[in-house]
Amino acid sequence: MSSWLDYTINGLIVGNVYALVAVGLALIFGVSRLINFAQGSIYLVGAYIGWVAVVQLHTPLPLTIIVVAVAAALVGLIIERFGLRPLQNSVRIAPLLATIGISFVLDQLVMLTFSPNPRALPSQLPDIRFQIGGGTIGPLDLLIAGVGLTSALLLFVFLRYSKLGWAVRATAQDRDAAMQMGVDVNRVNQAVFGIAAALGGVSGLLVGMYYNQIDTAMSLQATLKGVVAEVVGGAGNVPGAVIGSLLLGLVESYGVAVFGTSYRNLFAFLLLVVVLVLRPNGLFASARQAPPEPLTGTFIAPSRPVRIPRWALLIATAVFAILPLLPVSFYVLQTLINAWLLGMLALSLTLVAGTIGQVSLGHAALLAIGAYTSALLSLTFAVPVGLAIIGGGLMSAALGTALISPSFRLRGHYVSIATLAIGEIVSLVILNWESVTRGPIGISGIPPLSLFGYELVSPISIYWFSFIVMVVLALLQGRLLGSHLGRSFRAIRDDDIAARAYGLSLNRYKSLAFIFGGFAAGVSGGIAAHLYSYINHETFNTQQSILALTVVILGGLGNVVGAILGAVALVGLPEVFRIAAEYRILIYGIVLLLLVRFRPQGLLGTM
Amino acid sequence: MSTTMLSLRGLTRRFGGLTAVDAIDLDLAKGELISIIGPNGAGKTTLFNLVTGLDLPDAGTVRFEGQDITGLSPERLAAEGIARTFQLGRVFGNLSVMDNVLIGAHTRLRAVKPAVPLIGPLLELGLALLRPASVKAEEERLREEVKVILARFGERLLPRIDQPAYSLSYANRRRVEIARALALRPRLLLLDEPTAGMNPTETTEMQGLVAELKAEGLTILLIEHKLEMVMRLSDRVIVMDEGKKIAEGPGEQVRGDPKVIEAYLGHGLTTKQESAA
Numbered sequence: 001m002s003s004w005l006d007y008t009i010n011g012l013i014v015g016n017v018y019a020l021v022a023v024g025l026a027l028i029f030g031v032s033r034l035i036n037f038a039q040g041s042i043y044l045v046g047a048y049i050g051w052v053a054v055v056q057l058h059t060p061l062p063l064t065i066i067v068v069a070v071a072a073a074l075v076g077l078i079i080e081r082f083g084l085r086p087l088q089n090s091v092r093i094a095p096l097l098a099t100i101g102i103s104f105v106l107d108q109l110v111m112l113t114f115s116p117n118p119r120a121l122p123s124q125l126p127d128i129r130f131q132i133g134g135g136t137i138g139p140l141d142l143l144i145a146g147v148g149l150t151s152a153l154l155l156f157v158f159l160r161y162s163k164l165g166w167a168v169r170a171t172a173q174d175r176d177a178a179m180q181m182g183v184d185v186n187r188v189n190q191a192v193f194g195i196a197a198a199l200g201g202v203s204g205l206l207v208g209m210y211y212n213q214i215d216t217a218m219s220l221q222a223t224l225k226g227v228v229a230e231v232v233g234g235a236g237n238v239p240g241a242v243i244g245s246l247l248l249g250l251v252e253s254y255g256v257a258v259f260g261t262s263y264r265n266l267f268a269f270l271l272l273v274v275v276l277v278l279r280p281n282g283l284f285a286s287a288r289q290a291p292p293e294p295l296t297g298t299f300i301a302p303s304r305p306v307r308i309p310r311w312a313l314l315i316a317t318a319v320f321a322i323l324p325l326l327p328v329s330f331y332v333l334q335t336l337i338n339a340w341l342l343g344m345l346a347l348s349l350t351l352v353a354g355t356i357g358q359v360s361l362g363h364a365a366l367l368a369i370g371a372y373t374s375a376l377l378s379l380t381f382a383v384p385v386g387l388a389i390i391g392g393g394l395m396s397a398a399l400g401t402a403l404i405s406p407s408f409r410l411r412g413h414y415v416s417i418a419t420l421a422i423g424e425i426v427s428l429v430i431l432n433w434e435s436v437t438r439g440p441i442g443i444s445g446i447p448p449l450s451l452f453g454y455e456l457v458s459p460i461s462i463y464w465f466s467f468i469v470m471v472v473l474a475l476l477q478g479r480l481l482g483s484h485l486g487r488s489f490r491a492i493r494d495d496d497i498a499a500r501a502y503g504l505s506l507n508r509y510k511s512l513a514f515i516f517g518g519f520a521a522g523v524s525g526g527i528a529a530h531l532y533s534y535i536n537h538e539t540f541n542t543q544q545s546i547l548a549l550t551v552v553i554l555g556g557l558g559n560v561v562g563a564i565l566g567a568v569a570l571v572g573l574p575e576v577f578r579i580a581a582e583y584r585i586l587i588y589g590i591v592l593l594l595l596v597r598f599r600p601q602g603l604l605g606t607m
Numbered sequence: 608m609s610t611t612m613l614s615l616r617g618l619t620r621r622f623g624g625l626t627a628v629d630a631i632d633l634d635l636a637k638g639e640l641i642s643i644i645g646p647n648g649a650g651k652t653t654l655f656n657l658v659t660g661l662d663l664p665d666a667g668t669v670r671f672e673g674q675d676i677t678g679l680s681p682e683r684l685a686a687e688g689i690a691r692t693f694q695l696g697r698v699f700g701n702l703s704v705m706d707n708v709l710i711g712a713h714t715r716l717r718a719v720k721p722a723v724p725l726i727g728p729l730l731e732l733g734l735a736l737l738r739p740a741s742v743k744a745e746e747e748r749l750r751e752e753v754k755v756i757l758a759r760f761g762e763r764l765l766p767r768i769d770q771p772a773y774s775l776s777y778a779n780r781r782r783v784e785i786a787r788a789l790a791l792r793p794r795l796l797l798l799d800e801p802t803a804g805m806n807p808t809e810t811t812e813m814q815g816l817v818a819e820l821k822a823e824g825l826t827i828l829l830i831e832h833k834l835e836m837v838m839r840l841s842d843r844v845i846v847m848d849e850g851k852k853i854a855e856g857p858g859e860q861v862r863g864d865p866k867v868i869e870a871y872l873g874h875g876l877t878t879k880q881e882s883a884a
Contacts, residue, residue, distance in 0.1 A: 479738075487709060488710070490701060501681045502685050503791075515729075
């Protein structure tokens, strides 16, 4: 009984922390219809600035909070001014991608500055516990609750009684009308980003103190939790975000109480998926509200794809095919093998994100499903590796499509949230389903690649194998795009309402796209499993999903040749320039940002 | 006695406190052309959305050839032979003119879309990849048909057949929408302001095309603001204001109806005129 009270208190405290993140997200969504994927990075920055203040500068607690709030707000203002304002008139997908890129850059900068190792962030409060009924509560709990309530109150006063607050609310209701009435929308955006960032930064500080530890993995988790809370409360709804956060905190806390710590995130994401499926506009929206984002038609940058003559493609294919016969080093072959594997994933994602317009942020989950299936088939059931890989592809196609299907009725940014959550769910299920996946230990001793009984161990044979598989998948995809399915997919992407009015079932065609794309990704994961010989739940992570997305945007959304070109470029160029591994993610983030800003249609153009 | 194609009874749609479509009754006979006119915000487009399944009515029924189709999905209704164009223009921007119009023929694909339950979608994927002769022939036939449809617009669209729709002029996008609707071989065609944004020459051209379609026996529901076109084309005119049907009848009769004049000129204005006179 007493422990239940403890879990409730814990849930509400954690909920309070989520609320600080979620309220910022809701404010930003309100005025600019954007889900800010960089919110968690600001939270991370806040935690590390707090660490510097507490551990190095020995600031007293009130000053620490002020320093963190001001510094985080500055970061928010910089993001708004240089990252997002230039994109105001670009396609709807651009700011979303920009916040993803910004988040990568910020996380990597923090990691490079402070190293990825966790650090202790001591609480500056006395370590005592007060008895309340059957549970206990500490000064830090009270501080978090106090900060949460004070921020909510300040925000309420700001929005209701200040002139800028009025402008924020007016912009949230109708941006165009507000502009016509003389509201300076740029100032509103600045205010909102500043406030959201200050709240996010303080939230990071408090969480660091609460768990007495900070590390760079906090960022993505915070974004995800904030987004879950915000969507549960109804995107753009500030009070809804607070209630959604408390609800999320409680659901997690009780979930942990019943099932154990490793299930914490699973509950958060299941809550998200359930809400997205049943009430995509949040718990407090009326059921038949019009969709919040009428973004049909302008989601993807219009462009004319660069036409590459067939002979040029044939020559390029021939050159790469005979490359191993030329005097090249194993290192080059190894690099290109990685490029071919990434190319298969990019083919899959360019179909899903580009051709049919479902910008998936959880695509690595398809790799994981393919990899685990192929590994387990060959290890447990002694299925020949070649068949096991095909099995992995089929499983990825079937399971991936089934998992993603609840998101088929969603649009735009919501699809990205849902796929991100589904990707996390897959990784958490792999972690927790020990009887099948061997849990955190992972699967080792996966047999090497083999075909018709011959083991492919030499780099040359592995190179040819992966190259041929990728070329076959690319040819199939090209054929698909040339069929009536290609135009149907693209029609759904360009305008799903008009597509439905002409008899195109969204469920049917989104399923087909995910089945085809899932197969390619699953095959890529399967091959990777046999190459690595060891995989675990972290082998295929969100970083890979974002890398694949960067590849796809670099090549041009929906563009088959572009996907492969992008993969070769992003895998190859860092090798050519001998860029150290820890800087690569940073560079991918910067590449993504530059592309979104200066060439949203990619190198070869959107198809 | 002509057969009734479309029949609406008490069709109602409310948005919060606003009743956008208020108990509308309408009967459209086969081969008939009815125009719906009324001031902006009268509920005309919402009515189209209710008929084509893009929105659900709060009350009332929609019957198509005697069959109750209320609440069916737009995909189903397209397959039943109902095609529409959109007020603000909804072409597929990145698709070529050819592909846009081919999408119109989607419900008529047979060879590549076998009507097999459960595994139908997988067969569709397989056939699209393998492309046996029957599928190729079907695609070829539809492409020829698209060219015939585009030829109805003279030299407006044919020379641009491979251009992406986003590069077309506003008027040409509207033409592509109509071509797409015709490719469905509709039994009922709903046109939502087909001449919006067109100059007088283009409007006359469009009027000629709609007259041709009517002469070919197509049943048409038309939303249009250009009254001259409405008067020339319509068998009957329905006037809507604030969601309600305020007048119905032959064009000339409706034109003189004081309620209609009031709806167009603004409430209170007519009484002022009367007192002035």
